Amino acid sequence: MKNRIIWLAMGLALSLTVQAQNRFFTKTGHIDFFSHTAVEDIKATNDQVTSFLDTSTGDMVFSVLSRSFQFPKPLMQEHFNENYMESEKFPKASFIGKISDLKSVDFTKPGKYQVKIAGKLTIHGVTKDVEAAGELSVDKDKIDGTSVFSVKPEDYDIKIPSVVKANFAESMKVTVQMNYQLYIPKK
């Protein structure tokens, strides 16, 4: 009986350690996008991005609610959700991908690492293969990730009427800043 308890405890400890080491998580990731034209600047920020990073496989997943983007002008925000993103139909944007040069990162050693990330980006119900360069700052139980890339609305079937075309840059500059913490699953 005693023996069995020891085995059990060992097994449990093992499973916890394996679990706890390689998953990093954030619920307060930051994404903003910016478009500059002579007519106007469009900027929106979202500080409620959920993301996981698995350091053993390099897998990364992101989930972004369109409605959580905050615009300086309320009317712009309404148009973004109603007319461009169609947030009722497509509430979320997501990214499923991988760090393609995982070997270049030593997650046990604090420091800054340049990485390449590739995967599938889904916006407005349209999925595209994308690649971006990013930087990971590894710390103890903490990883910060940043990346800047551009997204063309027309690639994702987001229609911009000709009347307001001058207000939009051809591509939006997207900035991603993630503050991963070690993931501890809820019991």
Add this chain to the structure above:
Amino acid sequence: MKLRTNHILLLSFLLLTATVNAQNLNDLLAAESSDGPQPVEALFKATRVINGHSVKQLKKGELDFRISHRFGQVNTGPYEFFGLDQSNIHLSLEYGLLDKLMVGVGRGTYEKTVDAFARYNITNQQSGKGAFPLTISYLSTIETVGLKWSDPTRTNYFTSRLSFTQQLLLARKFSKLSVQLMPTFVHRNLVPTVMDPNDLFALGVAGRFKIANRLAITGEYYYVLRPTPQRTAEKYYNPLSLGFDIETGGHVFQIVLTNSQAMREGGFIGKTTSSWLNGGIHLGFNISRVFTLDSKTKK
């Protein structure tokens, strides 16, 4: 034998670990990003359905300049060019004091009315788990008739020019269709004859159907409770209006057909004297231009 049980136990633990690990990151993501209730937006695109208010709220710092125009009655025939020779306009400036409180002032040709209102957004419809099903607002208005006194010889009080409206707006969006109910109470301080009631109760129903991203069909009807048969000299009708919304950036254009000439509650609920059935229809339009005076996040 005992040892073997322990082995099995260990094995099963290892297996468990493996499964937990292999569990899709995506499932984890879905579990962690389970969203709370989200507000449902854009039940209506302009602050008016056609004549009456909608639950569309001006947010803090938004200024709405509205120009509404109604031509004469279609049944006036070719002499009046089917109503187009006559014109009746209403101008208003409306502003969001808070995200939930907007106020406005206006001036209308119809009976030379000056009006003011305040509207408070009590709660919003949400989607998702534990969502609240309705958007509810409360409207209070005051109108003054600016016409010269019909009988200057008697003692006339300024208060006789006033009428008041209290209205509750209950709205819900079902995908492309938004529906709104408006229980309304109108009080007129002075009415034309003893037969006219000072207090009127009405129930309004309005809708918006989105046919494209920037186009919608709208409709609005108020059932006004009056004693039947009407004993007043003038016969009053219930206002029925149909509209077509076109949205371009900060503008909303509304092309409308309505049997009421007035564009404020006291007028269209209390004094609509023409009927759709005999061609007493007015063609008209509303233009709304929203300016953002105070940006939320100035950087």
